[in-house]
Amino acid sequence: MDQPYGTYLSVNLKALVHNYNFIKSQLQKPTQVLAVIKAFAYGHESVGIAKKLEQEGIAYFAVAYVAEGITLRKAGIKTPILVLHPQIIDVEACLQYQLEPNIYSFKLLEIFQSQLKTKGKKLFKIHLKFNTGLNRLGFKRTDISHLMAQIKQDDTLKIQSVFSHLVASEDHDLKAFTLGQIAQYTEIVGDIQKEITYPFIRHLANTSGTLNYPEAHFDMVRTGIGLYGYGNEDKWTNQLQNVGSLYSVITQIHTIQAGESVGYNRGFIAEKTVRTATIPLGHADGIPRTWGKGKGFIGINGKKAPLLGNVCMDMIMVDVTDISCEEGDAVQVFDNQKTVEEIAENVGTISYELLTAISQRVPRIVI
Numbered sequence: 001m002d003q004p005y006g007t008y009l010s011v012n013l014k015a016l017v018h019n020y021n022f023i024k025s026q027l028q029k030p031t032q033v034l035a036v037i038k039a040f041a042y043g044h045e046s047v048g049i050a051k052k053l054e055q056e057g058i059a060y061f062a063v064a065y066v067a068e069g070i071t072l073r074k075a076g077i078k079t080p081i082l083v084l085h086p087q088i089i090d091v092e093a094c095l096q097y098q099l100e101p102n103i104y105s106f107k108l109l110e111i112f113q114s115q116l117k118t119k120g121k122k123l124f125k126i127h128l129k130f131n132t133g134l135n136r137l138g139f140k141r142t143d144i145s146h147l148m149a150q151i152k153q154d155d156t157l158k159i160q161s162v163f164s165h166l167v168a169s170e171d172h173d174l175k176a177f178t179l180g181q182i183a184q185y186t187e188i189v190g191d192i193q194k195e196i197t198y199p200f201i202r203h204l205a206n207t208s209g210t211l212n213y214p215e216a217h218f219d220m221v222r223t224g225i226g227l228y229g230y231g232n233e234d235k236w237t238n239q240l241q242n243v244g245s246l247y248s249v250i251t252q253i254h255t256i257q258a259g260e261s262v263g264y265n266r267g268f269i270a271e272k273t274v275r276t277a278t279i280p281l282g283h284a285d286g287i288p289r290t291w292g293k294g295k296g297f298i299g300i301n302g303k304k305a306p307l308l309g310n311v312c313m314d315m316i317m318v319d320v321t322d323i324s325c326e327e328g329d330a331v332q333v334f335d336n337q338k339t340v341e342e343i344a345e346n347v348g349t350i351s352y353e354l355l356t357a358i359s360q361r362v363p364r365i366v367i
């Protein structure tokens with residue numbers, strides 16, 4: 001059947017709301033949800049996703065960088081936004097757009113604090129990040145007294161939340177490590193609560209932490225991949241719905257003879273007569289070269305068509321020898337989580353990378 005768009009990513013907001021409600025159903029009543037919508041909402045479409053979740057009453061959003069937060073504010077999003085990885089030049093943008101920075105180092109703390117003081121700002125909301133094992137960003141428990149002394153020397157800052165990040169909440173073999181992180185985090189928030197008089201939000205769990213460790217929920221959970229339909233385990237993924245579906249179209253069909261080749265560098269050489277279909281998406285759209293030579297496949301009329309030869313910048317060619325199809329037919333790169341997980345496994349990556357790789361050239365159609 002002809003489809004009108006060429007290549008496009010369809011974003012299903014009904015599925016998003018289902019997933020949000022499923023995650024909420026796993027929480028005790030007072031626990032709130034922060035939606036992680038960094039990296040264009042994991043490649044989906046951050047503004048459409050944010051608007052829908054805001055309507056649904058989400059408590060918080062998180063993005064990785066200030067530019068992502070500015071996009072949301074310019075689109076009219078009013079919900080608090082935590083910026084997970086602000087840079088030292090971001091003070092101005094955080095103030096202008098009411099973005100709440102994660103403060104993860106003394107250097108960042110000092111720069112924010114001194115600039116806020118210069119501008120005469122008071123009680124600017126910050127989120128303190130503690131490193132409990134990931135060794136990526138954050139203070140250590142032993143920093144607490146110095147950190148609190150620094151924050152309490154003036155009234156420029158208000159600690160809105162204290163958080164940490166789990167290393168391996170999806171991996172049951174590392175359960176002891178995760179329980180150790182939860183215990184360490186509990187001590188950290190206890191130490192901080194002794195130092196300040198007002199309450200702050202405590203949050204630790206990402207999606208798999210939320211699903212696998214109820215004891216890690218605290219006041220709020222931070223869920224990213226789960227909102228888009230992935231639970232790190234079939235048991236959970238089966239209860240979630242797919243949000244992003246990548247569709248394309250057959251632009252041309254060729255029949256090639258034994259000895260002929262397909263694509264750059266003769267990446268595929270036919271041993272018999274082969275029928276090929278050309279599809280208008282390539283590595284510039286987020287189909288990495290690792291999909292080439294049969295590792296990736298495209299769904300065409302209910303069958304799998306493996307990639308032939310190398311992925312080009314703007315196109316791939318697939319084998320349709322045994323598939324009845326014609327030019328103009330719609331094809332599915334993926335329209336369910338199983339396909340994404342199967343291809344991810346074939347090419348040695350994870351769903352997160354496949355989804356976030358889909359480039360901004362691919363139109364997003366929010367339904």
Ligand SMILES: *Cc1c(COP(=O)(O)O)cnc(C)c1O
Nearest residue numbers: 036165206207222223224225226
């Ligand atoms: C990306 C991110 C999350 C979300 O993780 P998911 O596994 O996608 O739920 C949560 N917290 C932090 C700090 C992150 O960087």
